[in-house]
Amino acid sequence: MALRGALSAAGRRWAQQRLCCTARGDTIFAVSSGHGRCGVAVIRTSGPGSRGALRSLTGRPELPPPRVLALRRIRDPATAEPLDRGLVVWFPGPQSFTGEDCAELHVHGGPAVVSGVLRALGRLPGLRPAEPGEFTRRAFHRGKLDLTAAEGLGDLIHAETEAQRRQALRQMEGELGRLYQRWSETLTQALAHLEAYIDFSEDDNVEEEVLSQVDAAVRALEQELGAHLQDGRRGELLRGGVRAVIAGPPNVGKSSLLNLLCRRPAAIVSPVAGTTRDVVEVSLNVTGYPVVLSDTAGLRDATDPVEREGVSRARDRLQRADLVLAVLDATAVPAEPAGLGAAVGSLVPPAAPCILVLNKADLLGGDTGALRAACARGPPVPPATLLSCKTGDGIDRLLELLGQQLAQLCGDPLAGSPSLTQSRHSQHLGDCAAALARYGRHRARDLGLAAEQLRLARRHLGRITGHVGAEDVLDIIFRDFCVGK
């Protein structure tokens, strides 16, 4: 039957591939132990570059014996900076999970170590982060996938891609997502106009000036991408981190808290209730974790339409927060646990991780013992501290609480692995920028080659923002130009 003939042809190809499986192709890497808090993280590579990668990261010319665990110091080959001490395994193809040369690095599971190793791998020539399901597909292509193994793997990959999709969606809602989306639209439009010029200009009304517009768009995008990649490497401005939201009634000192934490007057503060109306956002590095901190309008039933919009935005942020800093006026709260818990409960969505900040502690005077005891009580009171934004008293305790919460959050398997996503993103953005630079080089000589660079750039960006097919490009062409015969 047809199926039999077809599949046996496929079978022949598999056999051929098995013979030459390590001869060519790029090398992929990814964390394969799942995301989140764990003692040990396993980072896996597959492809002909695995051998070189293992040598580079262990700094030794010899490989460990096949399929035997070996203890090695792992360094970043670019800087020689030690990243970790961990176990490495060498699986020469075809006796490996994917059938290709594979290596595994079993390192400590902290986000810094994992992202450090991933960054180091990403800088090696010929290595790139794996796309969802790619290890399995490679294993499949080499005829390595055993059915019972596949059964489990399919579910795992399903979970993996679902998690990544959620993660991607979450990021896409933020500033970063909007930025990528805008780039994607700019690039798709530029590509479509160039494609129109190639497919139509001579017979139709596609004017020469389209080209200079494409040039300008590409140049601007290239510069913006370059700046972004530079920026992303600096610690303080790490983006896409934990979204912490400061919330509370009006005039309790929310904006003062934001200014205190970022050590500059990022938000306007005044004694007038309702000063903050829009969401003010700053990126922070808190005990090594990237945090995007938002100050929001005080929560009350506002009458002024602008303030009402501010309150609605504040509630929207609260719903999407990873961590809430609930701020209350220390002089106006009940000094007993049940009352405190109720006050927080009226502000914060249930189940959201939360820190309670009792501000204006400097105005308390006299006896603060009952309030301190209530703070230390635990549920229904969230982790809490007294603070004076005016004097700075209590800030150390707040940072300590923040650090604990962030550690817990970043280790939470549900939060996904921002470091993995980030390293994938920056790699794709880097490749995108490189392709845009090549566009300029080809532009005068060969428009086809120049367009190819835009297609490549689009493909790299598409790994972050989603695929754009030929039909989408044609849609833009026929929307913007009167062409066809």
Add this chain to the structure above:
Amino acid sequence: MSCNPSFGGIGKGHLVREVDALDGLCGRVCDLAGVHYKVLNRCKGPAVWGLRAQVDRGLYRDNMRKEILNTPLLTVHEASVEDLLLTEPEPDHPGKCRVRGVVLGDGSTVHTGSVILTTGTFLRGMIHVGLEKHPAGRLGDQPSIGLAQTLERLGFAVGRLKTGTPPRLAKDTIDFSGLEERTADNPPVPFSFLSKAVWIKPEDQLSCYLTYTNPKAQQIVQDNLHLNNHVRETTKGPRLSETLYLYCPSLEAKVLRFPNREHQVWLEPEGLESNVIYPQGLSMTLPPELQEQVIKSIRGLEKAKMLQPGYGVQYDYLDPRQLTASLESRLVQRLFFAGQINGTTGYEEAAAQGVIAGINACLRVRGKPPFIVSRTEGYIGVLIDDLTTLGTNEPYRMFTSRVEFRMSLRPDNADARLTHRGFEEAGCVSQQRYEQAVKMKAALEDGIAALKSLQFSVSKWSQLIPEVRLSSSRRSPMSAFDILQYPEANMEILARAIPEPLRKFAKWRELSERLKIEAAYEWCVVNQQEEIEEVRQDEALQLPEDLDYFAIDASLSTEVREKLSSNRPQTIGAVSRIPGITPAAIVNLLRFVKNKHRKAEKLKAFPQTDKYLPGKMYSEKAASQTQISAELSEEEPESTFVKTPV
């Protein structure tokens, strides 16, 4: 050629080259019939060059007829086909019945191993001019009604498409003096790999002329929409309004979508001796007297005489997702479709399908595996994969932007991509063409090896070839192949500097040109190789043709199952091109294929008999007849195997 008097163009020229590489006829016949040869996109790089020619209708018809009638073993029979002869299906192929012949208009029958339908616009064709409409496949020809009913009865999903043709003008009534002239190339570039030159002397070629519409034409169109059935239906139709007429818009569509601007009108000669001018861009369906008004409003055409009005055609097409990649229908075994019946527009798109349907109709009768061109191998592959995987809801036209591997799939190398396979797997390529392709391939390999072996420092190269400006920043040595990428470099310059061993390559003009192109694209082609490999691997993973996606035991969402079921992808590669299919769904399908594959391997351990040995049921002659019929159909898509009497 029943519509425009031209062949090729951007993207379409690629198709003609590929058809020629498989020994299809249209390229060769165009080289015997063109009156104006022009390579479009000359300054945009050889990957997107568009070979194009204005073709003399009469010469094309005569030369094509001569080729066909002189084809050995081919019997040509001209008649209308009214019905199909059907019989029991072969048990282990999908399909509810099998075709075994056709019934002609006079009631007689022709028995055959396979049938290719290339009905053009004839299936329930309906011509519209103004408010009038009448059944016709094209002006003066009866439509095909019986066959359309048969296909519908068999359960084929049928859709309706529209197309149109402009009025024709008398050349001697046009004032060309103030118009922009476009002269032909000198020397002309032939379509066929076999043609050393085209038939016409370069200086004897005719020119085309460009003029523009103005607000007056727009006014006439807008004031008379109520007199224009074809356009009214297009703009009011519930589903058609947005997509229809984008790729081949009528003047009305252009004016409505992009008002208040000039629209180009190319005045193209219909032949060397012909007094007919084809005004490309003026396709319209207004009543004839209003068409005359539009024409007279255009510069140069103030006194032009309209020889024949433009008109619209609406016709049946079949959802091409009902076909396999070999263009055989899944419903009726051994019944193949090619051309406009599959929802495409253009001679070149039709020819591309014709050659593939023809080859496969023949291979099928001989019991051989199908001949499929992959997306990674040719524009033909992109065209057929797009049609059979994604379907289409307006006449599908080839664009280079549809092609993922545009840098590799160039007009210059179509022979290297397809001729060898055509000879070895399909048996459709002549010995002469095959030998020429083999020779060229070997010469290219030798040339590239020789160029790569010549390595010097940048300063040494600057001495050797001062006419090429090199960037001096490079420290590592450069090969002659690297040098050849520079715009000013060519084989002649290189051979002058280094006669040994380059002189022998430089002497061969075609080879020199191809070597330069290879050098320019090497980086891109090498870079794409990995991706190409990935696509090929995915395309090698076939999905069973009769898979019931709602029944299979795989973890797939209902939405994904619906998409798979309506698009019927044949390979994992095709699955990944369907919008909205997730990576997880692909992996789950992979698992399913793997499972099937194992079972199939087990089955293979048992001896099997081949039920379709050639000669058992059909003579060798019948088989080649099928093939030739297909080749014929690829050249004149509107008027062949399924034919209404002329």
